Amino acid sequence: MTSNREKRKIGRGGALKLKGTDWDPAQFRAKTPTEKLQELAASEIAATAYSEESVCSECAAERTRLGDDTALCATHLAQAMGF
Numbered sequence: 001m002t003s004n005r006e007k008r009k010i011g012r013g014g015a016l017k018l019k020g021t022d023w024d025p026a027q028f029r030a031k032t033p034t035e036k037l038q039e040l041a042a043s044e045i046a047a048t049a050y051s052e053e054s055v056c057s058e059c060a061a062e063r064t065r066l067g068d069d070t071a072l073c074a075t076h077l078a079q080a081m082g083f
């Protein structure tokens with residue numbers, strides 16, 4: 001049988017664990033500079049894809065097919081990635 005005091009302890013531990021998934025300094029530090037650059041590049045690509053209203057019929061078809069409003073056709077995806 002679990003006492004009330006033990007129950008409180010478990011509850012608090014669970015809350016801390018949940019908080020840890022949102023912000024874990026140890027995990028943040030573990031990221032390599034390369035990973036950070038990749039994340040930055042990915043966010044810039046996403047920003048470019050959102051800001052540029054260069055949507056052709058192929059883009060629209062991809063969006064419908066994938067159910068993803070940010071999907072691009074091969075041509076525009078390559079453009080968004082800087083090729």
Ligand SMILES: [Zn+2]
Pocket residue numbers: 054055056057058059072073074075076
């Ligand atoms: Zn396109």
